[in-house]
Amino acid sequence: MTALVVAMDGPSGSGKSSASRGVARALGLRYLDTGAMYRAITWWMREHGVDTGDPAAVAARAADPVLQIGTDPAAPGITVDGVDVAAAIRTTEVTSAVSAVSAVPEVRARLVAEQRAVIGAGDIVVEGRDIGTVVAPEAPVKVYLTASPEARARRRSAELAGTTVEAQRAAMARRDALDSTRKADPLVMAADAVEVDTTEMTLDEVVAEVLRLVKERT
Numbered sequence: 001m002t003a004l005v006v007a008m009d010g011p012s013g014s015g016k017s018s019a020s021r022g023v024a025r026a027l028g029l030r031y032l033d034t035g036a037m038y039r040a041i042t043w044w045m046r047e048h049g050v051d052t053g054d055p056a057a058v059a060a061r062a063a064d065p066v067l068q069i070g071t072d073p074a075a076p077g078i079t080v081d082g083v084d085v086a087a088a089i090r091t092t093e094v095t096s097a098v099s100a101v102s103a104v105p106e107v108r109a110r111l112v113a114e115q116r117a118v119i120g121a122g123d124i125v126v127e128g129r130d131i132g133t134v135v136a137p138e139a140p141v142k143v144y145l146t147a148s149p150e151a152r153a154r155r156r157s158a159e160l161a162g163t164t165v166e167a168q169r170a171a172m173a174r175r176d177a178l179d180s181t182r183k184a185d186p187l188v189m190a191a192d193a194v195e196v197d198t199t200e201m202t203l204d205e206v207v208a209e210v211l212r213l214v215k216e217r218t
């Protein structure tokens with residue numbers, strides 16, 4: 001059997017991380033969260049006083065952070081320059097700045113190369129925005145997860161303390177607009193991906209549907 005790559009793309013809060021980890025656990029595969037890598041670079045830029053709104057400034061430092069990311073779906077882990085940033089990359093400040101940083105071509109070139117190195121021989125579920133289109137266009141299984149803006153905002157606000165559904169809806173709409181309109185590798189569904197609309201689905205149902213697609217395509 002050839003090594004398996006499952007590409008999971010979609011907009012913010014559509015359930016990529018939760019579903020990808022569930023699928024990886026069920027099949028004994030590795031798991032790569034590429035969004036965490038863009039967040040880690042963003043965290044590092046902020047820590048080093050780089051203006052994340054200035055593409056030239058970000059490009060000039062894009063090669064400097066030393067990133068290590070784990071692929072265990074139960075506990076992936078991520079460090080930058082040896083610092084554990086698993087929690088720090090999820091702050092509102094990083095979330096607000098990450099789309100601008102991830103639009104910088106030098107950042108993308110670096111991270112896409114590192115993501116391909118981690119994917120290596122496969123047996124992995126990879127989630128992000130450009131996995132089926134750019135990072136692993138040969139992946140035999142490509143899923144594009146969606147959910148209504150209301151469902152995504154409701155789920156995200158239930159997860160985070162001190163926020164409202166409306167605030168989350170606005171923040172996600174802004175991030176999705178930036179991620180889908182940038183010049184470099186924008187968020188777009190691959191022509192050969194299967195769209196799974198999770199608005200009315202439980203997480204278990206989403207995992208089961210992706211497992212069905214894996215079985216059908218491998």
Ligand SMILES: Nc1ncnc2c1ncn2[C@@H]1O[C@H](COP(=O)(O)OP(=O)(O)OP(=O)(O)O)[C@@H](O)[C@H]1O
Nearest residue numbers: 012013014015016017018155156159198201202203
């Ligand atoms: N089908 C579902 N039903 C209910 N809640 C879900 C479902 N899928 C995911 N969730 C919940 O929605 C929230 C967002 O999911 P998750 O973090 O997996 O999305 P994501 O697409 O990886 O988001 P982002 O791109 O912003 O990192 C989490 O709290 C998760 O538990």
Ligand SMILES: Nc1ccn([C@H]2C[C@H](O)[C@@H](COP(=O)(O)O)O2)c(=O)n1
Nearest residue numbers: 034035036038098102128129130179
């Ligand atoms: N393959 C990827 C993964 C992520 N990004 C950017 C765009 C997102 O807004 C941001 C954070 O991702 P998340 O943790 O919310 O999945 O990173 C990208 O451009 N390409």
